[in-house]
Amino acid sequence: MRPVPMSAVTVVGASLAGLSAARALRAYGYDGRIQIVGAERYRPYDRPPLSKEFLRGAVAAEDLALESAEDRALDLHWRLGHAAIGLDPADRAVVLDTGERLVGDGVVVATGAKARQFPGPRLTGVHTLRTLDDALELRARLLPGTRLVVIGAGFIGAEVASTARRLGLDVTVVEAAPVPLAGPLGEEMGRVCAALHAEHGVRLIAGAVDARPVGERRVRAVRLADGTELPADLVVAGIGSMPCVDWLIGSGLSIDGGVLTNERCGTAIPGVVAAGDCAVTQSRYAGGLLRTEHWTHAQQQPAVAAATLLGRDHQPTPLAGVPYFWSDQYGVRLQFAGHRRAGDIVEVIEGDLESRQFVAVYRRGGGPAARAVAVLAMNQSKPFARWRRELARSNAPALA
Amino acid sequence: MIEVCLAADVPEGEAVRVDIDPPIAVFKVDGELYAIDDTCTHQDASLADGWVEGCLVECPLHASCFDLRTGEVTGPPAKRPVRTHGIDVVNGMVFVRLAPAPAETR
Numbered sequence: 001m002r003p004v005p006m007s008a009v010t011v012v013g014a015s016l017a018g019l020s021a022a023r024a025l026r027a028y029g030y031d032g033r034i035q036i037v038g039a040e041r042y043r044p045y046d047r048p049p050l051s052k053e054f055l056r057g058a059v060a061a062e063d064l065a066l067e068s069a070e071d072r073a074l075d076l077h078w079r080l081g082h083a084a085i086g087l088d089p090a091d092r093a094v095v096l097d098t099g100e101r102l103v104g105d106g107v108v109v110a111t112g113a114k115a116r117q118f119p120g121p122r123l124t125g126v127h128t129l130r131t132l133d134d135a136l137e138l139r140a141r142l143l144p145g146t147r148l149v150v151i152g153a154g155f156i157g158a159e160v161a162s163t164a165r166r167l168g169l170d171v172t173v174v175e176a177a178p179v180p181l182a183g184p185l186g187e188e189m190g191r192v193c194a195a196l197h198a199e200h201g202v203r204l205i206a207g208a209v210d211a212r213p214v215g216e217r218r219v220r221a222v223r224l225a226d227g228t229e230l231p232a233d234l235v236v237a238g239i240g241s242m243p244c245v246d247w248l249i250g251s252g253l254s255i256d257g258g259v260l261t262n263e264r265c266g267t268a269i270p271g272v273v274a275a276g277d278c279a280v281t282q283s284r285y286a287g288g289l290l291r292t293e294h295w296t297h298a299q300q301q302p303a304v305a306a307a308t309l310l311g312r313d314h315q316p317t318p319l320a321g322v323p324y325f326w327s328d329q330y331g332v333r334l335q336f337a338g339h340r341r342a343g344d345i346v347e348v349i350e351g352d353l354e355s356r357q358f359v360a361v362y363r364r365g366g367g368p369a370a371r372a373v374a375v376l377a378m379n380q381s382k383p384f385a386r387w388r389r390e391l392a393r394s395n396a397p398a399l400a
Numbered sequence: 401m402i403e404v405c406l407a408a409d410v411p412e413g414e415a416v417r418v419d420i421d422p423p424i425a426v427f428k429v430d431g432e433l434y435a436i437d438d439t440c441t442h443q444d445a446s447l448a449d450g451w452v453e454g455c456l457v458e459c460p461l462h463a464s465c466f467d468l469r470t471g472e473v474t475g476p477p478a479k480r481p482v483r484t485h486g487i488d489v490v491n492g493m494v495f496v497r498l499a500p501a502p503a504e505t506r
Contacts, residue, residue, distance in 0.1 A: 068476070381460035382449040
């Protein structure tokens with residue numbers, strides 16, 4: 001590749017992906033100006049604890065800061081508390097909600113995602129959880145004895161339910177799918193996770209489509225499709241996320257469930273790259289276009305974007321090619337690496353399901369041709385680490 | 401001084417966790433023993449479960465890297481070092497000499 005001379009780069013998004021992009025630009029020797037735009041008023045902070053340690057009150061907001069002392073040397077110009085509302089491809093200008101235009105040679109789109117909301121006016125007592133402000137609001141309402149209904153038994157929903165239960169709330173989880181987490185983990189392992197709720201005194205109602213908060217101004221209950229009403233003082237909707245890409249409509253970028261990029265994070269506009277939760281990227285591991293919302297992805301993919309912007313080669317480590325995420329629920333640490341598809345066969349290879357200490361491997365294809373494509377572990381970090389590396393090694397030819 | 405286990409019982413390239421407060425991990429690399437705080441300074445995870453490569457241990461949760469010899473962070477997301485502790489081997493038995501001050505909380 002040919003190095004591209006640059007002197008002004010705008011990073012749009014001031015969370016993990018944006019900060020990682022800025023770090024990578026400097027690591028590649030870029031010494032021009034970097035402006036970093038963030039819609040929230042905070043410097044980059046870590047989001048995973050927002051549903052766990054932070055929500056529980058075990059860590060403070062300062063503990064969430066992502067920047068280290070060394071990051072001071074990055075020399076970033078922060079534009080916080082201002083959302084980008086447009087991108088002008090002619091001069092690669094990022095337009096802020098103040099009307100200001102930040103003109104540059106390069107743009108990194110790292111605007112992340114936002115929590116999906118129920119349509120219509122928001123009732124008091126109905127919350128979503130994505131930002132620090134969301135977590136502060138919710139945390140103040142997690143009082144013992146409060147009746148909480150969580151809509152959505154995905155990772156956020158399960159973690160919030162777990163935290164709230166620990167704080168002494170009366171918790172019910174409602175899930176539209178017959179088995180929670182069946183998408184990422186498959187039905188067998190989804191059922192194992194689902195059982196954690198009941199084991200810890202949380203009611204799980206699965207297969208409940210069209211659950212809706214109801215009430216006058218303040219939420220009173222969650223109503224299910226069959227008319228059942230679950231009384232609720234507090235509701236948390238963990239019903240998925242949407243990429244923050246509305247501001248790019250009309251910019252010339254291809255938008256389809258996120259900003260479409262090639263494998264190297266390049267977009268339809270030269271000098272504009274995208275990474276993290278807002279990007280839909282060609283993934284070798286998954287064998288198709290994928291929008292990935294994992295922490296590790298938001299930490300690692302921006303290095304690819306930065307290299308592409310500067311016209312440099314980037315050699316990701318084999319491990320970086322294998323998707324990875326974790327979740328902490330009810331004192332169980334769940335870790336997953338790889339990518340599962342319908343039809344993959346899962347087998348417990350260490351430990352056993354009952355003890356909640358096991359490693360399960362997903363294989364694709366039958367007989368001697370079967371190959372491991374994913375691994376799930378509960379409370380088994382050490383063998384998991386070994387399997388994660390094994391996936392990177394055995395899939396290396398496909399990823400190279 | 402905290403008695404840990406027989407030196408021979410620490411597997412090469414792995415660690416033994418000492419369940420005190422805060423917990424300590426004793427690693428063995430190329431026959432050498434190293435003692436550090438077991439809990440990653442980033443988020444709650446046991447470094448004894450981490451991946452050891454040379455004198456580095458990688459946190460099993462977010463891949464933060466620490467140098468077993470110095471406790472320094474060699475890879476993010478961790479920002480603060482872990483404490484290192486002294487090691488004595490007496491008649492084949494491993495003892496840990498705890499570092500005097502607990503790590504700063506931030």
